Amino acid sequence: MTALFARALYFARTSLRGIAATPGTAIVATATITVALVLVGAFGLVVLNMQALLARFGDAVQVTAFLADGLPEADRAALVQKVRAIDGVARAELISEAQALERFRGGVGQGFALVEGLGSNPLPASIEITLGSNYRTPADLSRVAAKAEHLPGVVDITSGADWVAGYVRALALVSGLAIGLGVIFVLATTLIVSNTIRLAVLSRRDELEILGLVGASRSFVNTPFLIEGLLQGAAAGALAWALLYALFRAGLPGFEAGLAFVLGGIEPRFFDLGESAWLWGGGAGLGLLGSAIAVAAEARH
Amino acid sequence: MTARARWRSAAPRAEPRRAAAGDAAAQLFHVSKSYVAGTYALRDVSLEFRRGEFVFLTGPSGAGKTSLLRLVFAAERPSEGQIVVLGRNASRLSPRSVPELRRRIGVVFQDFKLLARRTVEENVALALDVVATPRRVARTRVFEMLKQVGLQHRRYQSPLSLSGGEQQRVAIARALINEPDILLADEPTGNLDPDLTIEIMDLIADTATRGTTVIVATHDQTILGRYRKRTVRLENGRVVEDRAAPGSAP
Numbered sequence: 001m002t003a004l005f006a007r008a009l010y011f012a013r014t015s016l017r018g019i020a021a022t023p024g025t026a027i028v029a030t031a032t033i034t035v036a037l038v039l040v041g042a043f044g045l046v047v048l049n050m051q052a053l054l055a056r057f058g059d060a061v062q063v064t065a066f067l068a069d070g071l072p073e074a075d076r077a078a079l080v081q082k083v084r085a086i087d088g089v090a091r092a093e094l095i096s097e098a099q100a101l102e103r104f105r106g107g108v109g110q111g112f113a114l115v116e117g118l119g120s121n122p123l124p125a126s127i128e129i130t131l132g133s134n135y136r137t138p139a140d141l142s143r144v145a146a147k148a149e150h151l152p153g154v155v156d157i158t159s160g161a162d163w164v165a166g167y168v169r170a171l172a173l174v175s176g177l178a179i180g181l182g183v184i185f186v187l188a189t190t191l192i193v194s195n196t197i198r199l200a201v202l203s204r205r206d207e208l209e210i211l212g213l214v215g216a217s218r219s220f221v222n223t224p225f226l227i228e229g230l231l232q233g234a235a236a237g238a239l240a241w242a243l244l245y246a247l248f249r250a251g252l253p254g255f256e257a258g259l260a261f262v263l264g265g266i267e268p269r270f271f272d273l274g275e276s277a278w279l280w281g282g283g284a285g286l287g288l289l290g291s292a293i294a295v296a297a298e299a300r301h
Numbered sequence: 302m303t304a305r306a307r308w309r310s311a312a313p314r315a316e317p318r319r320a321a322a323g324d325a326a327a328q329l330f331h332v333s334k335s336y337v338a339g340t341y342a343l344r345d346v347s348l349e350f351r352r353g354e355f356v357f358l359t360g361p362s363g364a365g366k367t368s369l370l371r372l373v374f375a376a377e378r379p380s381e382g383q384i385v386v387l388g389r390n391a392s393r394l395s396p397r398s399v400p401e402l403r404r405r406i407g408v409v410f411q412d413f414k415l416l417a418r419r420t421v422e423e424n425v426a427l428a429l430d431v432v433a434t435p436r437r438v439a440r441t442r443v444f445e446m447l448k449q450v451g452l453q454h455r456r457y458q459s460p461l462s463l464s465g466g467e468q469q470r471v472a473i474a475r476a477l478i479n480e481p482d483i484l485l486a487d488e489p490t491g492n493l494d495p496d497l498t499i500e501i502m503d504l505i506a507d508t509a510t511r512g513t514t515v516i517v518a519t520h521d522q523t524i525l526g527r528y529r530k531r532t533v534r535l536e537n538g539r540v541v542e543d544r545a546a547p548g549s550a551p
Contacts, residue, residue: 003433010430021418210414213374214428214475215404217397 015227022200029196030232030239033286036189037240038247040182041271041279045248047178048275049268051171063129063141065148066156076125079153083127086147088135093128097121124155138165186286193290194297197229201298222295226288233287237280244279245270325385326352326483326514327373332382334368334538342368344538346382350516352482355509355546357525358518360535366518369535370485373516374406375399387482404432407476407484407513409505411491413468415460415475421447422456425475432479446474450504466497473504477513484508486517490524502528 019026083092100123145159327350334343343365358366375391384391429439447453450470490498509515534542
């Protein structure tokens with residue numbers, strides 16, 4: 001235990017001393033990781049908020065089954081039960097003619113006078129069908145719509161299948177873009193960081209030679225460099241988080257009106273604790289990976 | 302009290318570590334080393350260095366002295382032949398096993414190889430850090446070691462602030478702090494004036510009296526004349542003379 005502590009203390013001391021000995025390379029490595037994380041993080045924030053928006057739209061995606069005029073109450077209730085039994089249906093709600101008119105009245109405001117002029121309520125009763133979150137796909141929407149359409153008493157049906165198909169494509173595009181950009185940034189950053197850290201390794205070659213002479217193992221020599229990369233990456237993660245937060249807070253008021261229009265009433269959000277930890281850990285991981293590549297390259301040399 | 306006197310007054314090790322292969326610390330069997338095809342730095346060298354023995358390797362520049370030392374501490378592998386060091390075949394050691402062997406061998410160079418960014422104490426402690434010696438124990442041992450070479454008062458200074466002789470004493474302290482079975486010194490006095498040369502050589506020579514095998518590469522005839530020890534002369538990579546120390550058993 002004492003030996004383990006002694007070794008840990010040596011590694012910590014040597015890592016910090018290494019950073020202090022080559023502050024230029026430490027700053028370059030940290031700055032590179034920070035820039036990459038800010039870019040990926042900013043994109044991640046956009047994706048997160050878009051996903052929230054898309055999830056909200058998903059809640060609004062419904063199948064509406066319009067019922068025949070004059071259908072008795074008992075038949076209507078039975079029809080609702082049959083709809084609820086369809087696989088994938090989370091909720092089925094009966095909307096009477098009067099409720100439909102009430103909604104219409106609330107939706108059109110002054111335009112309601114046009115309906116008043118008709119003398120009778122022209123709106124049919126309907127069943128609003130909401131699918132479970134795992135069933136909000138174009139295929140499931142079409143399947144549920146087709147089943148509901150064939151139920152006796154249903155005269156017409158509308159579904160958001162087309163809209164959902166577009167929604168799924170947009171989601172796939174955004175996610176693919178996020179992954180693609182993430183991979184490019186990770187590769188570019190790793191390359192830059194590993195080369196930067198290799199400069200630090202080279203500048204301390206005399207030390208490595210002496211360590212080899214006194215019987216230091218490869219892992220003993222490499223560990224401080226790995227810790228240096230880890231520390232620089234973690235610092236970059238914290239820095240990137242702070243920068244993103246500042247940008248988020250500073251930029252939000254200027255875009256508030258536009259965001260309200262685009263996000264439709266959803267309040268833009270920043271990373272929660274778990275997501276922030278991922279950003280921080282990602283920085284540390286990038287630093288560690290860069291260091292590992294640098295020391296491996298030096299070992300081959 | 303001179304550094305040499307302090308060194309002599311230090312208690313010898315009660316039970317020196319035994320070399321695994323009987324009395325031999327290192328054995329070379331028909332060893333050749335070639336860096337460029339067709340030319341040899343060492344050619345068909347067979348030698349044995351016994352435990353506690355003091356041996357000079359001498360010869361002109363390029364004779365193969367440094368190559369031989371590098372083979373002994375497994376910095377290189379022989380092109381031909383076998384080397385057994387402390388009971389282990391150094392010519393077949395895996396990269397993982399090399400550090401273990403080196404922890405039992407101290408090495409001193411002409412250019413000292415000290416880290417300018419570290420204090421004297423930290424330079425000596427490097428060899429203890431490698432074997433995970435607790436800091437408090439390490440500091441005590443480093444202090445004792447520096448005391449033996451007369452530099453305990455300089456322990457917090459940078460090696461750059463020391464004279465050449467003092468720097469070499471620090472290097473010797475680092476080489477000996479782990480009580481090695483073998484001490485290799487490659488032209489250890491090459492950068493020193495005659496007075497310091499004697500001081501450093503006295504320190505190294507006394508190491509052999511403590512059970513450590515000492516192999517010193519030098520072409521300094523003054524040293525060879527003053528310290529009448531076994532002398533192996535190399536020329537063009539071959540052993541041309543292996544003269545026993547006067548008065549020793551053949």
